[in-house]
Amino acid sequence: MKFTRLTTLTAALTTVAVLGTGVSHAAAAATRTPAAHPAAAAVADPRPTAAQELETPDGQRFLAALTVIDGMPDDVVGRGDDAVRAYLAEHLPTGPDGVVAFGWWQTTKCVAAITAAVAGGAVPVAKVLKLKAFISKAGGVKKAAYLLIRVAKGEEKISELGATLGGLASAILGIDQIKKQCR
Secondary structure, eight states, X not given: OOOOHHHHHHHHHHHHHHTTHHHHHHHHHHHHSOOSSHHHHTSOOOSOOHHHHHHSHHHHHHHHHHHHHHTOOHHXXXXXXXXXXXXXXXXXXXXXXXXXXXXXXXXXXXXXXXXXXXXXXOSOHHHHHHHHHHXXXXXXXXXXXXXXXXXXXXXXXXXXXXHHHHHHHHHXXXXXXHHHHTO
């Protein structure tokens, strides 16, 4: 089974969407459980916020990948899936070994489900096009990345995004197998 840059990007973007699932469940449980010691409540939350994650090198690479998708000309989209794949393969940021530069996505517990979904064709080019629409509706690359990370981390609910943005976010984040494996 051959992984292309598009496959890797799609897996990475999808992983961002599900990255905080387990952490958000733990955080929700922590808010319902009283602290064992009063000093424990004073300890700052070690998890970075969505805004902080965007400032990391991985966050910057995520923004760069979204910028490539947002900048994809409409005529490329009009020429079909092969043209979109070729465009992304040519323009996405890559690391020294030629793989799309996303190191953090390999560490998440959901990577097996994401890899299976991408390799099995569950993430078609149509999802990339929905991501392009999401970027446009969100008001730009940085805002879209911020919203996707916030939703993935449980910091924001899809329903709070409104009908159009929420629908696009659901389409991007809503691969059933990934949701099932990444609870």
